[in-house]
Amino acid sequence: MQIMGGRACIRGMRIPVSVIVGQVAHGATQKEILADYPDLEAEDIHQALAYAAWLTQEEVHTA
Template structure:
């Protein structure tokens, strides 16, 4: 999986996953959606975002949760 819009820079937001080097963490976008924000509301809050940014933020969050659970 390639995330060309998700960036990590220790000088921006402490190296957290952000959108295209901006000070917009992936966690903020995913959190807003989880709390019921619409894409239009997110665009109003962050006018520099593009639809592909939001899609990749969600894909990245989904990718992070692909874990294997082993039970004894």
């Protein structure tokens, strides 16, 4: 994934990971996402979700 203005993007495309993860969160199917973004592949969606899961593994420290 590359960065676009500080945002992680799908393999060099100008499609932020957050857009794909947001669509999944709002109930879009893989088929619908691929129809909306014809340059994407199913593996791109998988990698976006894996990246989002990885981000949530950070430890949260409270003061």
